[in-house]
Amino acid sequence: MRTxxxxxxxxxxxxxxxxxxxxxxxxPATAAAASPTxxxxxxxxxxxxxxxxxxxxxxATAVRPGQRATAQASTGDYLYWQFPADTGDRATVRxxxxxxxxxxxxxAATWRIDVYDGLRRRQACTHGSxxxxxxxxxxxxxxxxxxxxxxxWAEPWSDDPLPGAYYVRLTATRLAxxxxxxxxDAALDVSTEDAGAAADVDGRLSExxxxxSSATVEPEDGWASxxxxxxxxxxxxxxxxxxxxxxxxxxxxxxxxxxxxxxxx
Numbered sequence: 001m002r003t004x005x006x007x008x009x010x011x012x013x014x015x016x017x018x019x020x021x022x023x024x025x026x027x028p029a030t031a032a033a034a035s036p037t038x039x040x041x042x043x044x045x046x047x048x049x050x051x052x053x054x055x056x057x058x059x060a061t062a063v064r065p066g067q068r069a070t071a072q073a074s075t076g077d078y079l080y081w082q083f084p085a086d087t088g089d090r091a092t093v094r095x096x097x098x099x100x101x102x103x104x105x106x107x108a109a110t111w112r113i114d115v116y117d118g119l120r121r122r123q124a125c126t127h128g129s130x131x132x133x134x135x136x137x138x139x140x141x142x143x144x145x146x147x148x149x150x151x152x153w154a155e156p157w158s159d160d161p162l163p164g165a166y167y168v169r170l171t172a173t174r175l176a177x178x179x180x181x182x183x184x185d186a187a188l189d190v191s192t193e194d195a196g197a198a199a200d201v202d203g204r205l206s207e208x209x210x211x212x213s214s215a216t217v218e219p220e221d222g223w224a225s226x227x228x229x230x231x232x233x234x235x236x237x238x239x240x241x242x243x244x245x246x247x248x249x250x251x252x253x254x255x256x257x258x259x260x261x262x263x264x265x
Contacts, residue, residue, distance in 0.1 A: 118209025164209030
């Protein structure tokens with residue numbers, strides 16, 4: 001009997017040791033599988049796109065043209081972003097609002113984006129829909145604002161867009177009280193295109209309008225210099241054509257030289 005009990009005890013101990021060994025190997029594998037995947041870092045030294053927005057002008061999140069910024073917020077919040085726009089740029093701002101499928105909204109709402117320049121002046125959209133309504137049973141709405149061409153210089157009394165930081169504000173208006181605080185996802189896309197030499201002017205600002213911003217806002221290739229523009233090329237070409245026209249006119253009116261003096265009879 002003692003021999004049988006000894007054999008049973010040894011077999012039980014072996015089974016327990018095997019189970020412990022298998023469990024020890026399985027636990028690290030499970031922990032490794034459950035560990036979160038690290039967020040991939042930006043390549044080539046490029047900063048990743050922002051995943052949050054500011055709550056005021058001074059705390060506006062910086063976004064570079066070509067990036068897609070995202071943020072999560074509650075209905076009724078004000079979201080602020082900022083981006084750089086240089087002389088001759090035509091900027092397009094596009095914001096997309098997405099509400100969850102289980103959103104318990106009770107009424108329709110109106111969403112709106114407003115764009116301000118570095119002097120906090122609201123810039124009108126040349127075309128696009130900067131305010132759109134969202135029905136109670138809809139989930140997504142897209143807002144678009146095409147801005148005017150940024151000028152290098154303008155009169156103090158005008159509201160022309162000037163180079164510097166531009167601020168985008170996204171919020172919901174005409175919102176039911178019962179719908180305040182519901183979550184939503186926001187995405188912002190900013191793109192710029194060069195208007196060409198037709199947008200050049202004679203004057204230039206001494207510095208871009210970026211004061212009062214908590215983030216560094218600057219184009220990838222830096223701000224345009226204050227003295228160079230395509231007008232220099234047109235001026236030089238016009239001077240060269242004027243000189244050639246003067247030489248050609250002189251050759252036409254010069255004749256064959258001094259007329260000969262007739263001899264005496």
